Amino acid sequence: MDFNITVCDPSRTSPAFDDVMIAVSAALRDLGHSTVSSCAPQPGHIDVLFGHYLAPQRFPDASVVYQLEQVCEHGLRHGLVQVNALRRHVVWDYSRANVEYLRTLGVQAHYVPIGHHPALQRVRAAPEQDIDVLFYGVGGPRRELVFGELRRAGLHMVHANAVYGAELDALIARSKVVLNLHSRKDFRALESVRVGYLMSNRKAVVAEVNHHDDDDELSAGIVAVPYHRLVEACVGLVRDDTARAALEARAYDVISRRPTAHILTDVLHTVQPLAPRVGAWGPH
DSSP, rough: EEEEEEESSSOOOOOHHHHHHHHHHHHHHHOEEEEEEEOOOOTTSEEEOOGGGEEEHHHHHHEEEEESSSSSSHHHHTTTTTTHHHHHSSSEEEEEHHHHHHHHHOOEEEOOOOOOOGGOOOOOOOOOEEEEEEEOOOOOHHHHHHHHHHTTTTTOEEOOOOOOHEEEEEEHHHHEEEEEEESTTOOOBBBBHHHHHHHHTTTTEEEOOOTTOOOTGGGGGEEEEEEGGGGHHHHHHHTTHHHHHHHHHHHHHHTSSHHHHHHTTTGGGGGGGGGTTTOOOOOO
16 A cells, blocks of 8 residues: 555644654554655655644545544544544544543544654763653643752753754753653653653653553563652662663563564554545545
8 A cells, every 4th residue: 555644734843753754654664555745745655644633634534644632522523533534534543541531532542652763773872861750742831840959959850842853852861761741631642652762762751641641562671650659759769870771671671572563564454445545635
């Protein structure tokens, strides 16, 4: 089959999905399929769409949406999860909790977790790791509270926002620990797009995983703790070089046993019904 791995972004200004797109494209080629990356629908190709909410009407029904947002009341209310658009497509989603919720809303969703591909291994530890804890992403009161507590504990904590690619990789390389936490209390799914990439690059991750969270089976390779224990976990890991090195090795071991190609092999049957329809770009 031929695939177009693309973003629903007419200006193609959002690099937030690049790492998953790289892994999916490379894994499909490993499986013997061909891939292109075009911002427009490609006749004869199955479009695999990222960022569906950016321009949900730009692509035909014969497309797959890889849904990477938290599916909850917040996401639905603010248009990050557009159910009417998703009902038109086959939907792949990285979270079991998301899949369950989407199915109750009439969306044909399938569990496609974040996996590992060698194409994502591009961060090498810096000779001097002068950043104790790194967080990248938007801020907000819930996150800023933890950042402040880390700094009061004496750690060099860096918050980077709107930083991608080589610039972000350089910060990751300089960091002893990378922190992951939900922006809202009602979020359930582990941000495994971020966490999986870090694990593929042998980074020590401390992540918020509460009792009701879907931990995506990556918790064996990270320090997974509830919100109120994040600061304690970061401090302990920053100050224990041996434990941190062991976690880095374990992170890579866990994620590398989940190759993206194997994940896609188990889900490609969901796109088979689309193959006869590709190229039919009527009005939608």
